[in-house]
Amino acid sequence: MKKVMKKKAAKKPAKAKAVRKGGAKLWSAAEIKQLRTMYKTKSTTEIAKHLRRTLSSVRSKAVALSLKKGPARKAAPKKAKKVGRR
Numbered sequence: 001m002k003k004v005m006k007k008k009a010a011k012k013p014a015k016a017k018a019v020r021k022g023g024a025k026l027w028s029a030a031e032i033k034q035l036r037t038m039y040k041t042k043s044t045t046e047i048a049k050h051l052r053r054t055l056s057s058v059r060s061k062a063v064a065l066s067l068k069k070g071p072a073r074k075a076a077p078k079k080a081k082k083v084g085r086r
Contacts, residue, residue: 009058024057025053029036031051031053034047034050034051035047035061035067036065036067039051039062039067039069040067040068040069041070044058044059044062063082
């Protein structure tokens with residue numbers, strides 16, 4: 001008695017995510033647009049949280065896009081440490 005083999009339906013390949021070779025997520029056009037609008041007024045930390053990206057990825061993308069902070073968002077002078085006994 002011969003067994004009849006049925007052809008299995010080929011699985012569709014999973015939709016590939018936009019990821020680079022090193023595992024870094026690619027920037028979408030919408031994310032770049034948000035970065036450009038937010039960069040002058042928001043802190044880099046706030047932008048990173050909003051875009052769900054690392055702080056270093058936001059900084060390096062801003063450098064690649066030649067973005068500059070507005071005068072209000074530039075780093076404020078550091079506060080002087082209190083000197084004395086604890």
